[in-house]
Amino acid sequence: MNERIVKLPFFENLLNLAVLALLGLLCAFPIVHTLALSFSSASAAASGRVAIWPVEFTTQAYQFVLENPAFIKSFGISIARVLVGAPLNMLLTILVAYPLSRSKAEFRARDFFAWFFLLTVLFSGGLIPWYMVIRQTGLIDKFWALIIPGALPVFNVILLANSFRSIPKELEEAAAMDGAGHWTILFRVLLPLSWPILATLTLFVTVAHWNSWFDGLILMNSPDKYPLQSYLQTVVINPDPRMLTERDLALLQLISNRTTRAAQIFIAMVPILLVYPFLQRYFTAGVKLGAIKG
Amino acid sequence: MNPLTGKVYVNRFIAVLLLTMLLLSCARPPSPTPPPGASTDDAFAKLSLVVPDRYDPPIEMSSVMAVDATIKFLGENDIHNNVWTRAYEQLLGIKVSYKWVVDGSMYAQKLGLSVNSGDIPDMFRVSPAQLHLFQEAGLLADLTDVYEAVASPKTRDVLMQDPTSLKAGTIAGRLWGIPLTDAAVASASLLWIRQDWMDKLGIAAPTSMADVLEISRRFITEDPDGNNAPDTIGLCVTKSVWSAFANLSGFFNGYHAYPGIWYERNGALVYGSVQPEMRDALLALQEMYAQGQLDREFGVKDSNQVAETIAQGKCGMEFGVWWNPYHPLNQSQANYPHAFWSAFPIPSVDDVPAKSQYSSAVGAFLVVRNGYEHPEALLRMVNFWSDNILGSQDDELRQTFLGDIENPDVVLYKYTPVVLWEPNAMIDGSKKLREALAKKDPSGLDLDTQWRYRIIQAYFEQGTLEAWVEVATNGPNGAVTILEQVLKDRGQLNRFYGVPTVTMAEKMPTLQPMEEEVITKIIMGEPIAMFDQFVENWYRLGGTEIVNEVNLWAEQNP
Numbered sequence: 001m002n003e004r005i006v007k008l009p010f011f012e013n014l015l016n017l018a019v020l021a022l023l024g025l026l027c028a029f030p031i032v033h034t035l036a037l038s039f040s041s042a043s044a045a046a047s048g049r050v051a052i053w054p055v056e057f058t059t060q061a062y063q064f065v066l067e068n069p070a071f072i073k074s075f076g077i078s079i080a081r082v083l084v085g086a087p088l089n090m091l092l093t094i095l096v097a098y099p100l101s102r103s104k105a106e107f108r109a110r111d112f113f114a115w116f117f118l119l120t121v122l123f124s125g126g127l128i129p130w131y132m133v134i135r136q137t138g139l140i141d142k143f144w145a146l147i148i149p150g151a152l153p154v155f156n157v158i159l160l161a162n163s164f165r166s167i168p169k170e171l172e173e174a175a176a177m178d179g180a181g182h183w184t185i186l187f188r189v190l191l192p193l194s195w196p197i198l199a200t201l202t203l204f205v206t207v208a209h210w211n212s213w214f215d216g217l218i219l220m221n222s223p224d225k226y227p228l229q230s231y232l233q234t235v236v237i238n239p240d241p242r243m244l245t246e247r248d249l250a251l252l253q254l255i256s257n258r259t260t261r262a263a264q265i266f267i268a269m270v271p272i273l274l275v276y277p278f279l280q281r282y283f284t285a286g287v288k289l290g291a292i293k294g
Numbered sequence: 295m296n297p298l299t300g301k302v303y304v305n306r307f308i309a310v311l312l313l314t315m316l317l318l319s320c321a322r323p324p325s326p327t328p329p330p331g332a333s334t335d336d337a338f339a340k341l342s343l344v345v346p347d348r349y350d351p352p353i354e355m356s357s358v359m360a361v362d363a364t365i366k367f368l369g370e371n372d373i374h375n376n377v378w379t380r381a382y383e384q385l386l387g388i389k390v391s392y393k394w395v396v397d398g399s400m401y402a403q404k405l406g407l408s409v410n411s412g413d414i415p416d417m418f419r420v421s422p423a424q425l426h427l428f429q430e431a432g433l434l435a436d437l438t439d440v441y442e443a444v445a446s447p448k449t450r451d452v453l454m455q456d457p458t459s460l461k462a463g464t465i466a467g468r469l470w471g472i473p474l475t476d477a478a479v480a481s482a483s484l485l486w487i488r489q490d491w492m493d494k495l496g497i498a499a500p501t502s503m504a505d506v507l508e509i510s511r512r513f514i515t516e517d518p519d520g521n522n523a524p525d526t527i528g529l530c531v532t533k534s535v536w537s538a539f540a541n542l543s544g545f546f547n548g549y550h551a552y553p554g555i556w557y558e559r560n561g562a563l564v565y566g567s568v569q570p571e572m573r574d575a576l577l578a579l580q581e582m583y584a585q586g587q588l589d590r591e592f593g594v595k596d597s598n599q600v601a602e603t604i605a606q607g608k609c610g611m612e613f614g615v616w617w618n619p620y621h622p623l624n625q626s627q628a629n630y631p632h633a634f635w636s637a638f639p640i641p642s643v644d645d646v647p648a649k650s651q652y653s654s655a656v657g658a659f660l661v662v663r664n665g666y667e668h669p670e671a672l673l674r675m676v677n678f679w680s681d682n683i684l685g686s687q688d689d690e691l692r693q694t695f696l697g698d699i700e701n702p703d704v705v706l707y708k709y710t711p712v713v714l715w716e717p718n719a720m721i722d723g724s725k726k727l728r729e730a731l732a733k734k735d736p737s738g739l740d741l742d743t744q745w746r747y748r749i750i751q752a753y754f755e756q757g758t759l760e761a762w763v764e765v766a767t768n769g770p771n772g773a774v775t776i777l778e779q780v781l782k783d784r785g786q787l788n789r790f791y792g793v794p795t796v797t798m799a800e801k802m803p804t805l806q807p808m809e810e811e812v813i814t815k816i817i818m819g820e821p822i823a824m825f826d827q828f829v830e831n832w833y834r835l836g837g838t839e840i841v842n843e844v845n846l847w848a849e850q851n852p
Contacts, residue, residue, distance in 0.1 A: 043628035047605035070363075132411040141394070218404055221394035222373065223361060234397040235363045 031269070037262035038062065045258040061263035070224070070231060071264060077143070078228035079271070082209045085147045089205040090198070092152045093160055098186045100157065101164035117154045134219060141221035149215070153208075156201045163197040164190055199282035203275065210272050228268050235261060338385060341691045344681040346446075346674075349387030353668050356416045358408070359392045359711060360401035366704045377695060378710040386678060388671050409433065416666045417675075419711050422462065422793045425471045425659050435662040435669045438469045444673035449680045455717040458791045459656045461851055471659025472676055476715045478787070482652035482780045483544030483613045484773055486623060489636040491518035491610055503548040503643040506611070507578065510587045513610035519630070528587030530609040531579075532597050533814045535567075537614075539622060540600040542579075542813065543651055544613020547786070549575035549643045552651045553809075555788035556844055563789055563848050565841060566651070567809050568829045574643065576825060579817045593814045601625065607633060613640070616773035619763040627760065634762035637773035639784060650780045653788035660712065675712045683707075684716050687740045721781070724767075724774040731770060792851065795843035801836030808832070 008016070032052045037045050041056035049055050065071050099107050100114055125133075130149070139145040167190060175189045191198065216230030223234070359373060367376065373395050382388045393415050396404045402421060408414070414433060428434050445453075453460050456478050463471035485500070487509065492498075495516055500506050510528030512518075519526055535543040535553040546553050551574075552566035559569075566572075582588050589595065589603065601622035603609055607630045612618070619635060626633040642648035660676070662669045686692055697706045707713050727743050727750075730736050736747045750769050753761035767773045794802065812828040833841075 043605070043625075046602065046625055047607075047628055048599075048602035049606075128407060128410045131407045135411055135413065217397060217400045218407065221396075223365075223395060223397060226397075230397075231363075234399060 034262045034266050037259055038266050040259055042259050061259040064260050065263045065267060073224060074226050074228045074231035078210060081146050081227055082206055085209045086202060086205045088147060088151055089153055090202055093156045093201060096152060097157045097160035097164060101161040117157060121154050140219055145219040146215060146227060153205060156204060160197060160201060163194055167193055196282045199279045203279045206275055207272060232264055232268060337694065338381060341694060343385065345385045352383060352387040352389050353671060354389050355671055356391050356393050357711060358405065358415045358418050359395040360398040361395055361708065362398045365708050368701060368704055373709060376709045377706055382675065386674055414663045416663050417672050418661060419658050420471065420661050421658055425661065426465065426793045429465050429470045433664055434470050435664045435666060436468050436470065437662065437669060440670040440673050441469050444670045446677040446681055449677050452680050452684060452714055452716050456654065458654045462654065462656050462791050463659050471661045472672065473656040474658045474714055475717055476655035477717045477720050478655045479652055479777050479781050479785065481615060481655065482650035482777060482785055483541060483547065483615060484776050485544060485638040485640050486614055486618055486635045487611045487638060489634050490632055494518055499638055500641045502641050506641055510582060510611060514587050518610065519607060525608060526610060527589050527603065527608050528610050529582060530600050530603060530612040531588060531592050532595060532600055533593050533810055537597045539614030539618050540597060540612045541614060544640055545579065546572065546575045547640050547650055548648045551575050552786050555651050555653060556790035557786055558789060563844050568832050573822060573825055576816045577822055580819060583817050584819065593818060616767060616777055619766045624763050631759055635766055637766060637776055639776050639779060647784060649784050649786040651786045654791040679712050679714060689741045721774060721778060727768055728770055789848065790844055792847050795840065795847060797836050797839040797843055801840065805832060805835060
């Protein structure tokens with residue numbers, strides 16, 4: 001590869017920076033706006049006077065949210081879901097990716113199993129069969145319904161298997177020479193060399209678990225079992241005012257006025273924002289660089 | 295906290311308090327009563343309830359529930375054990391159990407999944423489309439005979455007040471669903487105007503659409519909010535003809551055009567959006583837009599954003615339903631404490647009085663699973679509701695079953711799917727209230743109406759600013775008096791209340807956005823010839839079939 005650093009002329013460089021900065025601002029603005037809304041007074045928010053700075057600063061919305069048992073409870077369910085679901089996702093991904101990354105000589109039915117898993121990515125049974133399977137297996141209304149149906153993210157398996165394959169064979173052969181079996185090769189050779197991809201996949205599954213709301217709404221039989229995003233979906237989606245009667249309006253205003261909604265959204269963002277910095281440094285790291293010479 | 299913030303906060307607090315107390319339609323006397331959580335046989339025994347029959351031994355009934363984020367429970371209560379489940383079990387001998395409880399936004403989908411996977415509750419709520427779908431699939435019980443045998447006189451009265459509602463639950467001459475009724479006329483639009491602006495500029499009540507245009511012009515040119523900036527909007531609209539506030543249909547009604555509904559013309563049903571009367575109204579709106587009397591960006595604003603404009607105190611007029619003062623018009627007080635609105639009948643463009651369009655309020659039905667042993671149990675539950683709750687003057691009964699004023703956010707009737715409202719109740723209650731105001735004598739009113747009475751008195755005697763909300767709706771010359779006119783001879787009822795016909799289901803999803811787009815574009819300055827083109831396209835792209843189907847339907851449902 002040609003390792004020439006292209007030096008852009010000053011003007012083009014500036015243009016690049018400006019465009020990238022603008023895109024960055026576009027991404028940051030909704031978050032800043034939400035934060036500003038959550039600290040503004042309800043009337044300022046309702047009359048649209050809040051942009052990126054709180055108007056008539058107040059922490060009322062946060063007090064209201066943090067005293068709301070439904071919010072706290074669903075927050076706990078989401079935390080549990082990530083703590084149980086993400087490690088399980090990773091464990092199964094690793095255990096499936098390893099055999100699929102072997103050569104056909106080592107694992108003769110590899111292609112069959114590869115297609116077996118891949119098929120579920122290409123074709124989905126549809127909503128009703130999905131629901132029926134979960135119902136027949138007795139998972140409806142159970143916490144595990146949020147974990148088990150998606151426990152094996154096949155797309156992640158493909159990524160990890162490919163990553164395993166790209167690790168030089170020589171390392172495994174050297175380990176095998178020293179008497180390592182499959183388990184040792186997987187856990188002591190391959191995994192330590194795969195930190196970047198593992199970190200990335202962990203982030204994927206964590207975010208996926210944290211953000212999914214649809215399965216909670218459909219699979220749980222009562223709102224007190226909703227994970228956080230399902231709960232948020234019920235309060236954040238603007239009701240169609242034509243469907244509401246005047247009886248509902250006032251109550252709805254109390255619970256889902258814009259400032260409390262913003263506060264809830266922001267609190268829900270925090271855990272995932274905290275995860276990023278810890279995993280990010282692995283994204284760019286080339287861990288296996290230098291393990292092989294020549 | 296600066297003084298303004300404090301004031302705003304107090305205003306909001308009072309407004310919220312007013313609203314919640316008002317909307318719960320219930321009141322509690324100051325004497326201490328046991329909390330609703332303690333309801334037992336004794337609690338029911340104290341009440342004088344009409345309970346004709348009781349299953350002995352009790353029967354089981356499975357159902358499902360839609361709730362929203364505002365539902366709350368006191369003490370040990372939850373959705374499976376509350377005043378309503380206890381009443382059904384102890385008084386009617388019906389043990390109701392909910393297979394699942396889901397947020398209202400997902401109800402239709404979850405019900406579809408549940409029913410499709412063979413898990414059908416004994417009694418449940420369906421949308422009009424689901425009623426037809428499930429009935430065709432043979433999943434529903436025929437309720438015709440049990441209705442005839444079991445429905446109480448009061449139940450029949452409630453279901454008959456709006457004659458279309460029972461018909462909507464009838465397919466091929468048999469009754470399959472009990473309609474969840476509400477007042478149809480509540481969807482009729484009125485003209486709401488910032489009264490404080492009118493007073494300031496010395497404007498009289500509008501008597502014609504020409505007056506409306508003139509008021510709109512003066513609202514943007516004469517700086518009604520007194521901030522020396524041309525930042526006001528004459529008429530607030532969204533691009534939707536349907537919205538509950540800031541809709542376009544009210545304006546069109548002033549020109550005898552009725553977009554989006556079906557009405558009789560020369561002996562046949564026609565679709566309002568493609569009638570020639572739309573032209574003049576569109577031209578008038580176009581002129582208003584050109585002169586800056588409408589929001590420049592109305593085409594991209596939804597009703598929540600218009601509510602923001604109203605809260606900013608920039609709106610002068612809007613067409614909307616009777617309860618608009620509760621939301622969003624009350625918000626204009628957030629920044630202008632002296633802001634208040636008045637309702638006016640929709641004026642006419644000519645000598646013929648204008649009619650407000652409105653549609654049936656039945657959006658859902660209660661049905662029973664085909665094969666359930668006790669289809670009449672549903673009717674008994676409906677009877678229990680209509681005989682005891684509707685029109686009840688017994689405050690203790692109301693607070694037991696509906697909610698009490700000490701916990702205004704705990705709405706007890708949200709715990710049961712069997713909730714019907716009396717179409718005429720709002721109008722009747724308001725009439726009694728006005729009679730009492732005229733006599734200055736609140737005796738004989740139920741506590742809730744007495745409470746409204748005191749609010750209106752506070753407005754006239756002490757000048758309580760927030761009370762205008764109640765005055766503008768239920769007061770003398772309030773919005774409800776206009777609804778009475780609408781019911782009498784100033785209304786245009788949507789004659790089509792069936793489920794979408796075949797072609798309608800197929801074509802309306804494309805025709806409706808087209809209609810909205812054409813209306814928006816013409817208002818924003820496209821030549822009016824575009825409307826003629828639209829009418830032609832509408833008929834060509836399926837409209838002709840839809841008109842035929844609707845008229846065929848009308849013959850079968852006179």
